[in-house]
Amino acid sequence: MGKKRYQSKNFTSLSRIFFNHILTIISNFINNQSLTDAHTCYKMFDSKIFKKIKLKEKGFAFCPEITTKIAKKKIKIMEVSISYKGRSFNEGKKISYLDGFEALIALIKYRFFNI
Numbered sequence: 001m002g003k004k005r006y007q008s009k010n011f012t013s014l015s016r017i018f019f020n021h022i023l024t025i026i027s028n029f030i031n032n033q034s035l036t037d038a039h040t041c042y043k044m045f046d047s048k049i050f051k052k053i054k055l056k057e058k059g060f061a062f063c064p065e066i067t068t069k070i071a072k073k074k075i076k077i078m079e080v081s082i083s084y085k086g087r088s089f090n091e092g093k094k095i096s097y098l099d100g101f102e103a104l105i106a107l108i109k110y111r112f113f114n115i
Contacts, residue, residue: 019100026104027064030111031071036079039063039103049075056115060099061106068110 020039027038043066052073057065070077087093109115 016095019097023064023100023103023107027067027107030107031068033067033071033077035067035077038067042082045070049073057106059102060095061102064103064106065110068107072111 020037024035024038027033028035031038039060040063043063049070053066053069055062055065055069067077
């Protein structure tokens with residue numbers, strides 16, 4: 001039983017990969033971008049750009065907020081490949097489907113409403 005629970009919470013589960021990909025497709029569509037992973041935790045900005053953006057979100061919704069606000073300013077986002085080994089739930093990965101809904105709400109909120 002314990003092993004099955006561990007596997008269902010595994011970062012590399014197909015459902016987790018699938019829904020992250022769907023969120024990226026939605027983000028790319030509404031923000032007119034072509035990112036391979038819009039919700040990556042690694043982001044780097046020139047401090048001048050970063051200081052001009054008022055951030056409100058905490059947690060996973062930070063990613064769609066910053067991505068959308070950068071897109072609205074017509075700033076091109078460049079991706080750089082990194083080596084990464086995803087964590088399992090037991091290793092500290094705490095993202096759930098609720099975080100995905102929060103990300104979707106943040107995408108819509110910051111793209112279509114002047115917040």
